[in-house]
Amino acid sequence: MVTRVLLASPRGYCAGVERAVETVERALEHYGAPVYVRKQIVHNIHVVRDLEARGAIFVEEETDVPRGATVVYSAHGVAPSVHAASRNLGHDVIDATCPLVTKVHVQAKRYAAAGHTVLLIGHEGHEEVVGTMGEAPDATILVQDVAEAEALALPPDTPLAYVTQTTLSVDETAEIIGTLRRRFPAIVGPKKEDICYATSNRQWAVKDMLGEIDLLLVIGSRNSSNSNRLVDVARASGVPSHLIDDDTEIDEAWLDGIETVGITSGASAPERLVTRVCDWFRAHGVERIESHRMVDEDVTFRLPVELRRELQLAESQT
Secondary structure (H helix, E strand, O other): OOOEEEEOOOOOOOHHHHHHHHHHHHHHHHHOOOEEEEOOOOOOHHHHHHHHHHOEEEEOOHHHOOOOOEEEEOOOOOOHHHHHHHHHOOOEEEEOOOHHHHHHHHHHHHHHHOOOEEEEEOOOOOHHHHHHHOOOHHHEEEEOOHHHHHHOOOOOOOOEEEEEOOOOOHHHHHHHHHHHHHHOOOOEOOOOOOOOHHHHHHHHHHHHHHHHOOEEEEEOOOOOHHHHHHHHHHHHOOOOEEEEOOHHHOOHHHHOOOOEEEEEEOOOOOHHHHHHHHHHHHHOOOOEEEEOOOOOOOOOOOOOHHHHHHHHHHHHHO
């Protein structure tokens, strides 16, 4: 019964993901295989498999990388202890941490150095959260939801600050911050929201199209926080939504009684996966595949300084 597909805009790769993926690609071109990558460079299984096919080797910890080898840190950031371990192993480090994540690390470190207890709003175990907490582990408390914000038991004279993971739900995060500000009026926080522009934009794009769709498909991997939040945004408004890695995961039973399907993709999902899903619908008789309010993002980030220096040196020598 599906007669129309609407494509959210913006969707897909953000500037931090583009930078991280290009970093591994350029490192492979420059150094040759293998290039080691600590954790998944971005949270998308298709991207990881493609880079593995080119010669990237993904490892869980920096201690799994051979002494003296080249290692790329993922876009999600790492704790200072990771840098220390790599120095001890003589690694040639290329840090592909997203600059917006680095900003949160800097904020957390400054707040802690100024004597604040830092409340980090985020999800336990997420790589970005692990890295941020590593900046000031003795001064940082993780707050995952409103209930935890309400349950915080701190001395009334405790100087407090908050920072947030960059890939959270805009609405849920605002609610948590509101709770913290009500309970601790003197708490300080960043002047500008830590949630990254791409996460916010993709959530607003979904909200903007919910009135026109009966179902939302979000293209992204299970461990992608920002992709999961897009599913949450739709479901919170009563629109059924499913997270899929690609077209092979579409369940035709989801489409019973559905006329208009919305499609978006998380910030680490390449556009070719959107094309594959659109082709799936075309093969099932859908002729109307339209963009919903085209919005362009013009944010770009330079490659990591370590890689830029190497590439410039190589260019000067040739």
